[in-house]
Every structure is written in structure tokens, then in C-alpha cells.
Amino acid sequence: MIRHEGRVYRPPSEAESLILQATIGCSYNECSFCGMYRDKRFRVRKLEELCEEIDWAAEELGDVRKVFLADGDALVAKAAFLTTLLEKLRAAFPRLRRVSCYASPQSLAVRSVEEMASLRELGLTLYYLGIESGDDAVLARLSKGVDAAEMIRVGCKPAEAGVKLSTMILLGAGGRELSDAHARESARVVNAIAPRFVSTLVMTPVEQTPLWEQARNGAVDELAPIELARELRTFLAALELDGSVFRSNHASNYLALAGSLPRDRDRMVAALDAVLADPDHAAFRPEWSRGL
Numbered sequence: 511m512i513r514h515e516g517r518v519y520r521p522p523s524e525a526e527s528l529i530l531q532a533t534i535g536c537s538y539n540e541c542s543f544c545g546m547y548r549d550k551r552f553r554v555r556k557l558e559e560l561c562e563e564i565d566w567a568a569e570e571l572g573d574v575r576k577v578f579l580a581d582g583d584a585l586v587a588k589a590a591f592l593t594t595l596l597e598k599l600r601a602a603f604p605r606l607r608r609v610s611c612y613a614s615p616q617s618l619a620v621r622s623v624e625e626m627a628s629l630r631e632l633g634l635t636l637y638y639l640g641i642e643s644g645d646d647a648v649l650a651r652l653s654k655g656v657d658a659a660e661m662i663r664v665g666c667k668p669a670e671a672g673v674k675l676s677t678m679i680l681l682g683a684g685g686r687e688l689s690d691a692h693a694r695e696s697a698r699v700v701n702a703i704a705p706r707f708v709s710t711l712v713m714t715p716v717e718q719t720p721l722w723e724q725a726r727n728g729a730v731d732e733l734a735p736i737e738l739a740r741e742l743r744t745f746l747a748a749l750e751l752d753g754s755v756f757r758s759n760h761a762s763n764y765l766a767l768a769g770s771l772p773r774d775r776d777r778m779v780a781a782l783d784a785v786l787a788d789p790d791h792a793a794f795r796p797e798w799s800r801g802l
């Protein structure tokens with residue numbers, strides 16, 4: 511059977527996928543807002559264990575089409591390890607359509623474009639990347655470990671290798687003071703990387719993180735839903751993407767928008783303008799139904 515270790519996180523779009531923990535935890539684990547892997551010591555899992563789980567899934571689940579490799583940055587595992595894992599997956603699931611994983615800026619820096627391309631040929635065709643912000647001051651505040659220029663450099667590698675990218679931006683990450691710069695610079699970086707998918711999440715302080723401590727000490731201001739709507743409006747209006755999909759459907763968002771870019775951009779901006787013009791009647795997601 512599949513032995514999941516600790517809590518397992520996956521993107522909303524991987525709800526139907528078989529989730530395999532190729533790695534445990536996050537090799538970086540220092541982002542100030544992220545508490546997902548604080549209680550896990552990073553390691554790459556043994557191939558034998560993973561092969562046993564794949565054999566079990568082939569027997570019990572049959573026709574698996576999508577696989578997501580957890581935990582936080584499975585792309586950091588050596589290319590030889592990922593190659594063996596992908597070959598095993600292809601042999602076990604003849605109708606496999608795609609394999610995906612999280613890819614941090616650090617893991618994108620260590621994998622070469624050539625490695626990404628050969629892993630793509632074996633089925634690893636989509637990475638999820640937390641850009642979070644395109645503003646240097648905000649990225650530093652988040653301890654993301656890279657500045658905007660480095661984010662662009664590593665964020666362009668997947669496209670060179672023919673791998674699709676799905677990116678996350680953290681609304682509210684700049685607080686009130688940096689909100690406008692955060693929105694504009696994030697759009698600039700997303701435009702430069704031109705990912706296939708762009709989504710937003712709302713930065714939420716969680717226990718056992720530096721952000722939680724900063725929030726308790728009053729060092730970060732949490733934006734109100736209407737301020738987040740303004741930030742999202744600025745971000746969306748500055749996007750110049752051709753052939754990308756935008757979504758704010760993650761449960762942390764107050765407003766769920768979705769559309770193709772550039773086609774639906776103006777419609778989504780107009781929807782946000784309507785919210786900004788009449789906040790009392792806006793259909794913000796209630797706090798009780800929000801989550802990470």
C-alpha cells in the first residue's frame with residue numbers, strides 16, 4: 511500500500527492524481543510563511559519502497575493516468591533517481607498521461623535544462639513553482655532565497671526543456687506598504703517567465719513559522735479582502751500573457767476567478783472593479799471556508 515508520511519500537500523489540480531512521496535519534506539524549508547514541512551527532515555525516499563508502492567497501486571488502482579510526486583521539491587532529487595522512478599511508473603501504468611511535482615527556485619537551479627528535457631520525455635511534463643512575488647524586498651522578507659532576477663533565470667528553464675509550469679503568487683505578501691509594488695513586480699516576473707498556469711493564494715500566517723511570529727508581534731499587516739482585491743486587480747491588469755490560464759480558486763482566496771489569458775483578462779479586471787466599487791455586496795469567501 512501507499513505509506514504517506516506526515517501530512518501531504520498537493521495543488522488543487524492534482525485532486526485526482528496518485529500521490530507518491532518521492533521525497534520527504536523540503537530541501538530548503540526556510541520560506542518564512544511556509545509551515546508545510548517544518549516537522550520533516552528532508553530525505554529522498556528509497557527506490558525499493560517506491561517501487562513496492564507503485565506495484566501495489568498498479569494492482570489495486572489499475573488505470574492511473576496522473577501522478578503527483580510529493581513532497582515540497584521532488585525535482586531536487588538526482589536525475590538518475592527520477593529517471594528510474596519515471597521508467598517504473600511508465601511500465602506500471604500504460605495509460606499514464608502526466609507526472610508532475612513541485613519545483614522550488616533552488617531545485618530549478620540544480621537541474622540542468624538537458625536533465626529536465628530527458629525527464630520530460632519520460633513523462634515529467636509539469637512543475638509547480640511558488641514565485642510568490644516579483645518584488646525583491648518582498649522576496650527577501652519571505653526568505654525565498656532568490657531575488658527576482660534569479661527567479662526569472664530559473665523560471666525560464668522549464669520552457670526551454672519543453673516542460674509546462676504552473677506558478678503561484680502570494681497575495682498580501684508585501685503587506686500594505688508594498689502591496690502595489692508587489693502586484694506590479696509580480697506581474698513583471700510572471701510576464702517574463704510566461705508560465706502555462708498562474709494562480710494566486712492569500713498569504714496566511716501558520717503556526718511554527720517566522721511569519722506567524724512576525725504577525726503576532728504586529729510586524730506584518732494582514733490585508734483585508736478588499737485590499738487583496740485591489741492588489742489582484744493591479745496584478746491581473748498588468749499581465750501580458752499569451753496562452754496562459756489564470757485561477758484564484760485555491761481555498762485561501764476570498765474571490766474565485768478563472769480565465770484564459772489574454773482573452774478573459776479584461777472580464778476578470780471588470781469583475782474586480784465591480785467588487786472595488788461596491789465592496790458591501792461582494793461575494794467574498796467566508797473565513798470559515800478558507801484554508802491552505
Ligand SMILES: C[S@@+](CC[C@H](N)C(=O)[O-])C[C@H]1O[C@@H](n2cnc3c(N)ncnc32)[C@H](O)[C@@H]1O
Binds near residue numbers: 613640641
Ligand atoms: C508546498 S509549497 C511548494 C512550492 C515549492 N516548494 C516552491 O517553493 O516553489 C506550495 C505553495 O503553497 C503556498 N503556501 C505555502 N504556505 C503558505 C501560507 N502560509 N499561506 C499561503 N500560501 C502558502 C506557496 O505559494 C507555496 O509556493
Ligand code: SF4
Binds near residue numbers: 539544545546583614
Ligand atoms: S515554499 Fe517551497 S521552498 Fe519554501 S519552504 Fe515551502 S516547500 Fe520549501
